[in-house]
Amino acid sequence: MVTSNKIRRWIGWLIILVILLLGISFLSLTIGPVRIPLTKSISLLAQKLCFWKSYSLENTPAAIILFKIRIPRLILGMVVGAALSSAGVILQGMFRNPLVEPYTLGISGGAAAAVGLVIVAGLSGTLTQIIPLAGFAGAIGAAILVYFIASSGGRLTIPTLLLTGVIVSFLSSSLIMLLMSLAKGEELHGIMFWIMGNLQETNLSFIITVSLIILTGIFISFLFARDLNALVLGEEEATHLGIEVERTKKILFILASLLTGVAVSASGVIGFVGLMIPHLIRGVVDADHRFLLPASALLGASFLVGADLIARTIISPRELPVGVITGIVGGIIFIYIIRKRKVEFRW
Amino acid sequence: MVGIDKDILLEIRNLCSGYKRKNILKGIDFLVRRGEFWGLIGPNGSGKTTLLKSITKILPAQKGNVFYNKKDIMKIPAKKLAQNIAVVPQVSVFHFSFTVEDFVLLGRIPYLPRFYLEGKNDYRIAEEAMRLTETISFRQRRINELSEGEKQRVVIARSLAQKPTLLLLDEPAAHLDIRHQLDVFNLLEKLNREKGITIILVSHDLNLATQYASQLILLNEGKIFAQGSPKEIINEENIWKVYGVKVKVTPGIKGNPLVNLWP
Numbered sequence: 279m280v281t282s283n284k285i286r287r288w289i290g291w292l293i294i295l296v297i298l299l300l301g302i303s304f305l306s307l308t309i310g311p312v313r314i315p316l317t318k319s320i321s322l323l324a325q326k327l328c329f330w331k332s333y334s335l336e337n338t339p340a341a342i343i344l345f346k347i348r349i350p351r352l353i354l355g356m357v358v359g360a361a362l363s364s365a366g367v368i369l370q371g372m373f374r375n376p377l378v379e380p381y382t383l384g385i386s387g388g389a390a391a392a393v394g395l396v397i398v399a400g401l402s403g404t405l406t407q408i409i410p411l412a413g414f415a416g417a418i419g420a421a422i423l424v425y426f427i428a429s430s431g432g433r434l435t436i437p438t439l440l441l442t443g444v445i446v447s448f449l450s451s452s453l454i455m456l457l458m459s460l461a462k463g464e465e466l467h468g469i470m471f472w473i474m475g476n477l478q479e480t481n482l483s484f485i486i487t488v489s490l491i492i493l494t495g496i497f498i499s500f501l502f503a504r505d506l507n508a509l510v511l512g513e514e515e516a517t518h519l520g521i522e523v524e525r526t527k528k529i530l531f532i533l534a535s536l537l538t539g540v541a542v543s544a545s546g547v548i549g550f551v552g553l554m555i556p557h558l559i560r561g562v563v564d565a566d567h568r569f570l571l572p573a574s575a576l577l578g579a580s581f582l583v584g585a586d587l588i589a590r591t592i593i594s595p596r597e598l599p600v601g602v603i604t605g606i607v608g609g610i611i612f613i614y615i616i617r618k619r620k621v622e623f624r625w
Numbered sequence: 626m627v628g629i630d631k632d633i634l635l636e637i638r639n640l641c642s643g644y645k646r647k648n649i650l651k652g653i654d655f656l657v658r659r660g661e662f663w664g665l666i667g668p669n670g671s672g673k674t675t676l677l678k679s680i681t682k683i684l685p686a687q688k689g690n691v692f693y694n695k696k697d698i699m700k701i702p703a704k705k706l707a708q709n710i711a712v713v714p715q716v717s718v719f720h721f722s723f724t725v726e727d728f729v730l731l732g733r734i735p736y737l738p739r740f741y742l743e744g745k746n747d748y749r750i751a752e753e754a755m756r757l758t759e760t761i762s763f764r765q766r767r768i769n770e771l772s773e774g775e776k777q778r779v780v781i782a783r784s785l786a787q788k789p790t791l792l793l794l795d796e797p798a799a800h801l802d803i804r805h806q807l808d809v810f811n812l813l814e815k816l817n818r819e820k821g822i823t824i825i826l827v828s829h830d831l832n833l834a835t836q837y838a839s840q841l842i843l844l845n846e847g848k849i850f851a852q853g854s855p856k857e858i859i860n861e862e863n864i865w866k867v868y869g870v871k872v873k874v875t876p877g878i879k880g881n882p883l884v885n886l887w888p
Contacts, residue, residue: 374718504734504739511731512718514678515712517682517703518710519731520702520703520704521703566723
């Protein structure tokens with residue numbers, strides 16, 4: 279049967295992607311300034327899972343590094359990578375344009391501007407979560423702004439939306455540059471570090487909140503996979519297939535903003551994940567969103583965890599912002615994909 | 626009062642429609658009965674495409690109503706409407722890597738609840754649609770690798786997978802050579818005759834429309850200039866009045882009028 283062949287192929291690929299994610303995850307738990315052997319981290323994890331409330335474990339240096347630094351960072355890397363590539367899938371499906379990603383719409387630009395504002399205003403020390411909160415508010419604010427400007431003429435059309443997004447992006451980066459020229463040395467460093475993106479976040483309850491929001495967002499997106507399949511044909515054709523296009527577009531737009539906003543609030547501006555990962559999956563396996571969404575989330579998670587591993591080891595003991603790595607790796611792979619025209623035409 | 630004729634599938638009453646600052650249709654009235662094959666003809670900008678878009682709720686009516694099966698289409702949910710009316714658009718852009726079969730299966734979207742994968746029945750219907758359109762032999766090929774004629778047949782197959790009662794087509798053969806044009810029109814005739822699908826077709830090609838459609842609507846400047854059988858509509862006087870072109874109309878091989886152009 280053709281049906282089961284397709285589904286079997288999807289499941290096969292998803293299993294490969296899960297194995298890839300697990301492999302990269304264990305690697306990232308092992309490697310670092312202090313090497314924790316794989317067997318040790320597995321046994322520590324097993325003990326932790328079995329005796330959740332037992333604190334005796336946490337006195338060994340290995341356990342402290344594992345549970346306080348590497349695991350939070352790993353989780354953050356996974357969910358941010360998954361969120362960014364899922365947002366990419368949603369936006370590219372809506373816009374039928376493989377080069378669209380969260381940044382084109384000014385969503386992450388808004389987040390970065392809001393964070394810069396908080397840093398320059400000297401508020402960053404007042405509350406541990408004020409930076410992430412500002413990022414989130416800025417993302418949502420930019421999304422709403424773009425949405426209302428673009429739809430002010432009545433029907434929301436994609437070219438207007440894209441153009442508005444680009445304009446809001448320009449505005450945001452101008453604002454960031456203004457803030458940087460006003461900032462003092464220490465603040466400047468903070469803004470720079472934010473803009474380049476990093477996954478150093480140790481506040482566990484914050485990471486859990488972010489993870490839950492992102493996982494929920496990805497799950498809801500998955501419910502709209504079929505609508506995305508129809509939207510890829512064009513808005514009129516989606517209408518002909520019984521999709522309530524205007525309403526669906528709004529929901530998808532909010533979902534993509536939520537995923538991007540939360541990801542940016544947790545880790546700063548990390549580019550290229552949302553652009554490259556969905557493109558890669560579409561080109562190599564399948565463009566059906568029922569597969570594309572979960573597969574991109576998994577590969578995005580692996581990619582960001584891997585990129586972060588490189589970022590924190592390549593010039594050890596110093597660290598690079600992970601955004602630099604994703605930019606370089608993502609850029610090279612993206613050029614490679616475009617040069618293979620066959621894949622590009624298959625979108 | 627909605628018409629009492631049971632066979633009426635589509636009723637358009639005093640329909641005015643268009644874009645924001647431009648009224649295109651200025652009071653259209655007509656009835657389509659089950660199993661009919663209508664051709665919509667008229668010069669560029671006369672409102673043919675606008676009329677199709679009004680029937681599928683892409684353009685909401687500014688005035689007047691469209692009734693499908695005696696129900697105002699504005700009150701029919703999009704999903705329900707898509708189970709009854711399928712559209713083959715003027716241009717289909719394929720910027721994605723679906724296989725022919727996956728593309729045809731998209732026609733099952735109006736029938737599938739959110740969580741469900743396509744079942745055996747959906748595959749059976751898609752297969753039947755591919756068989757009818759003779760696209761089944763390349764079901765596993767990617768759609769953007771196909772020729773124009775093959776692509777158009779695949780698009781028609783997708784619309785058939787919607788199991789439509791009413792099929793709307795906007796110049797389905799405009800970019801095809803005469804052989805593929807005939808393939809498409811013969812297919813439409815077969816669908817109309819054998820499957821009883823009601824067809825409304827926009828065509829620029831007066832002769833193709835005249836040979837295949839049983840009823841014609843001649844639109845001019847957003848109004849119906851004339852409607853009726855091809856013999857009633859296609860004459861030198863009507864074409865001169867609407868298109869401003871002098872032609873010679875002669876009887877065709879099947880008896881329908883044939884429009885002869887000369888420079």
